[in-house]
Amino acid sequence: MTRTTAWRRHPLARYAVLVLALALIGVAYATLVQGSRPADAALASGKLDDVAQGKSLFQAHCSSCHGLSAEGTSTGPTLVGVGAAAVDFQVSSGRMPAANPGAQAPRKPTPRWVNEETTRQLAAYVQSLGGGPTIPSKDQVDPAMGNAAKGGELFRANCIQCHNWGGAGGALTRGKYAPSLNESSPQQIYEAMVTGPQAMPVFNDTTITPQEKRDMIAYITEVRSQRDPGGFGLGRIGPVTEGLVAWVVGISFMALVAIWITAKKRKKS
Missing domain, CATH: 1.10.760 (Cytochrome Bc1 Complex; Chain D, domain 2)
Known part of the structure; x- marks a missing residue:
């Protein structure tokens, strides 16, 4: 029996051949x-x-x-x-x-x-x-292919906590902030959802489907064109700016009225 034949008949030979083939x-x-x-x-x-x-x-x-x-x-x-x-x-x-x-x-x-x-x-x-x-295709980010009403529901459920209802953005912790979405293109909005830049979580297709992403893009882009029926939007930041303006304008107006009343009484006396 030759050495080669003996090696072939060795109990470990088949395992050695299998390992070599896999490698x-x-x-x-x-x-x-x-x-x-x-x-x-x-x-x-x-x-x-x-x-x-x-x-x-x-x-x-x-x-x-x-x-x-x-x-x-x-x-x-x-x-x-x-x-x-x-x-x-x-x-x-x-x-x-x-x-x-x-x-x-x-x-x-x-x-x-x-x-x-x-x-x-x-x-x-x-x-x-x-x-x-x-990078998403044009069809994936086309607002015309989305439902703004459904997108609004999804946006309020997942994004309003940081970006505000109108996408105006807001402050976060440790020097971070959620940026305004007013300058973001539909493609950038989609890319932010699938990549999760900085403090933003990743919304993959399992969490939010591609169609739902289109719906959210449709909502975000539609909100930009909406008018503010109550007057000035004040950046659409919310009660913070509204309260600040009410306080500053209201207190200033009351102070001016008080000064005017006092000056008027002095002239009469």
Whole structure:
């Protein structure tokens, strides 16, 4: 009996062959997936060279906070797995690149190098690093395809606590705040729901379906065009500004009336 024949008849031989086969399959699968990720992300964004261009933009404008490979640093979190939707929301709204890291990244005018093409390229690169929520299609964010009445119910149940009934925003704890939604595009509203920026929770499709998201977008955009039948809206912030105006205007009016009455009595005497 040869050595090879003896090895084949060994009780552990079949297990060794099985382990070797599984290892080869795993290596082959990992190689194929790793090679297809950039291409898939680029195809989703519309151009094959978006990932390469996005990587150059990332290293030039984002790596100082997020690391050369988006692994994160002490001043910026890792972007692996956040998805293209998060990048599109943060960059298109001017929140990123951040001028000064802090508790809240405010909305601001975008830098000169930021446009629709460069934002798409950055998003494609980050998407290639580990998946995550993708940029929604136009149909997904079209307010005309939503029901504003149903969206109002959903908004009041899930968002009014932070963003106010009219989307005017409000203060949170530790220097954070819920921003106003008046300047947000339908796409940015959808992306915020699926990515949960900063203090906002993530509303995935299991929690709020895509149709319900469209309903909420329809409500938010419709509220902007509504008039305030009672007079000045006062920013639609609520009883805080209303009470402040009532107090300041009311007390000032009463003080002026008291001064006028006193001056009138002095003239008579």
